[in-house]
Amino acid sequence: MRFFIKKLFFTATFNFCLFALLFIGIQNSSNKSKVDLLISKSIELPISFIAGSSFILGSIFGSFLVFNNE
Numbered sequence: 001m002r003f004f005i006k007k008l009f010f011t012a013t014f015n016f017c018l019f020a021l022l023f024i025g026i027q028n029s030s031n032k033s034k035v036d037l038l039i040s041k042s043i044e045l046p047i048s049f050i051a052g053s054s055f056i057l058g059s060i061f062g063s064f065l066v067f068n069n070e
Helices: 002-025 047-063
Strands: none
Touching: 002 047
């Protein structure tokens, strides 16, 4: 249980720092695009935000994978 809390805290801290750096990095981004969702399209977002948020979400979901090698 202690390992799970430690892993959760590390994951949350790491991804929050990545998200903060993402917002700092896209301040001067002028290339914008829309994301095609299944139902509709999103508003115009900077391409760097789309790529960065995809990486961060993949990092979050990947951290919850558990491999039991027993």
